[in-house]
Amino acid sequence: AIRRCGGGLVVTEMIASAAVLRDVKSEMRKLRTEAIAEAPLSIQLAGWEPPVMAEAAKICANLGASFIDINMGCPAKKVCKRAAGSALLQDPKLVSDILHAVVAAVDVPVTLKIRTGWDRQNRNAVTIAKVAEEAGIAALAVHGRTRACRFVGQVEYDTIAQVVEAVSIPVLANGDISSPEKAQFVLEHTGAAAVMIGRAAQGSPWVFKQINHYLEIGTLLPPPSLDEAGAIMLRHLIALHDFYGEVGGTLISRKHIGWYINPMAGGKQFTQQFNKLESTMEQQASLRQFFESAQYQEQAA
Numbered sequence: 001a002i003r004r005c006g007g008g009l010v011v012t013e014m015i016a017s018a019a020v021l022r023d024v025k026s027e028m029r030k031l032r033t034e035a036i037a038e039a040p041l042s043i044q045l046a047g048w049e050p051p052v053m054a055e056a057a058k059i060c061a062n063l064g065a066s067f068i069d070i071n072m073g074c075p076a077k078k079v080c081k082r083a084a085g086s087a088l089l090q091d092p093k094l095v096s097d098i099l100h101a102v103v104a105a106v107d108v109p110v111t112l113k114i115r116t117g118w119d120r121q122n123r124n125a126v127t128i129a130k131v132a133e134e135a136g137i138a139a140l141a142v143h144g145r146t147r148a149c150r151f152v153g154q155v156e157y158d159t160i161a162q163v164v165e166a167v168s169i170p171v172l173a174n175g176d177i178s179s180p181e182k183a184q185f186v187l188e189h190t191g192a193a194a195v196m197i198g199r200a201a202q203g204s205p206w207v208f209k210q211i212n213h214y215l216e217i218g219t220l221l222p223p224p225s226l227d228e229a230g231a232i233m234l235r236h237l238i239a240l241h242d243f244y245g246e247v248g249g250t251l252i253s254r255k256h257i258g259w260y261i262n263p264m265a266g267g268k269q270f271t272q273q274f275n276k277l278e279s280t281m282e283q284q285a286s287l288r289q290f291f292e293s294a295q296y297q298e299q300a301a
Contacts, residue, residue, distance in 0.1 A: 001236045002201060006209035008194070009040050014071050017047030017056035029244075031063055042067035042111065046074065046085055048094070050101035061106040068106055070098065072128075073113040073143050086115045086147035089124060092131055099135035109138035113174075116159045119148035125159055126166045133167045140167065141196050144175040151199070157189050164191040172196045178207070180214030187215075203259030205232065230291035233260050237287060241280045253283055261290070 002010050012030050019027035031043065043065040047053040057068045072095065074085030088095050103110045112132050117123035125142055132140050142163050144155035155175035164171045170193035173186045178200035186195055200207055206224050213221045224232065236256060241249035254275045261267040261274075270290050277283050 001205045001232060001239070002208065004235075005205040005207075005232070006212045007201075007205075008208075009042060009067070011042040011044050011069055014044050014046050014074060015056075015060075017045045017053045018049070020045070020056040020059055021052060031060065040066035042069045044069040044071050044113070045102075046071045048088065048098070050094075050097045053098055054101040054105035057102045057106045057110070061108050065108060067109050067111055067138070068102060069111045069113060069141075070102060071113050073115045073141070086118070089114060089118050089128060089147065090122070092124070092127055095128060096131045096135060099132055099137055103136040110136070111139045111141065112137045113141040113143070115143045115145055115147050116156050117146045119146050122146075123156075123159060125163050129163045129167045129171075133169050137169060139170040139172060139193070141172040141174055144173070157186060160186075160192060161190040170194070174198065176200075180211045180220060183211045184215060202256075203261075203263070205236075226291060229260070230287070233257065233291075234284065234287055236260075237284060241283075246280055250278060250280060250283060257283075257287065 015027050015030050016024075020031075041064075043060040043063075045053055045056055045060065045068060047056065053070070060068055071085055072088045088098070099110070099112065114125060114128055114132075116125040123146060129140055129142075140163070142160050144157055144160050145151065145153065157173070157175075160171065160173045171190075172194045173190045173192035174196040177183050177186055177195050177197055183195050186192065195211070197207065197211075206229075210221045213219070223229075237253055240253045240256060243249065244252055254271070257274055258271045261270055270286075274283065274286055277286055
């Protein structure tokens with residue numbers, strides 16, 4: 001969905017490096033070869049042991065990854081309690097060891113995702129950025145909050161600007177970028193080479209196309225028509241079923257379709273019923289019926 005809607009580089013779900021080495025089915029499913037074949041694709045790894053992360057990176061590169069992305073930005077407790085994700089920002093020496101090990105292990109570019117620091121009293125994004133540049137990291141994404149802030153509060157675009165000024169590698173700005181106008185503001189304010197979007201694409205993957213058009217042409221694209229939105233959702237639904245299978249696809253589809261449809265007229269009532277469906281065919285038929293009904297009501301109005 002993101003590729004079709006203008007995303008320049010897509011990244012897999014975060015994958016535990018140790019699980020890759022153990023060939024854990026739930027993690028290796030994220031590395032299905034048909035997804036990787038649609039390059040460019042970055043495979044994102046998490047972990048805390050340099051040799052393990054290096055070996056996992058080799059496996060991912062051999063599978064065809066265009067980039068290896070190292071996650072040191074995830075604020076989730078289950079990740080940080082293992083000294084992975086943004087917990088690593090507390091230990092610049094370990095950060096350096098991990099980055100050097102992974103960069104040396106693969107021939108593809110290695111990128112890094114960080115936050116501005118561990119908490120508001122310990123903002124060290126500039127220090128970590130310099131460590132990353134020295135280790136050979138090709139590009140750096142910065143979410144403009146500390147780990148302690150998670151996704152709450154104002155984004156520190158000034159801190160991202162300081163990181164941009166401190167290093168010569170490309171910096172990607174991330175955090176609360178949900179519109180073309182906001183993307184332009186962040187690029188101009190920070191001097192970043194690009195923007196990275198996560199939550200804003202949930203339910204509106206066309207935001208990438210809208211941002212690209214605005215930055216290139218200077219005008220705002222209208223939102224997709226009902227026909228266009230319905231087609232995107234149906235393709236996404238079918239892809240989820242294909243990827244996760246009947247049971248997993250049916251469950252995971254519920255949140256994705258909810259993100260799309262809840263803001264629409266009658267959307268919350270629809271998702272309440274949709275979430276009770278237990279098969280691929282029922283979900284597809286229900287989604288088609290929703291848009292056929294919506295189109296009829298639009299024409300009647």
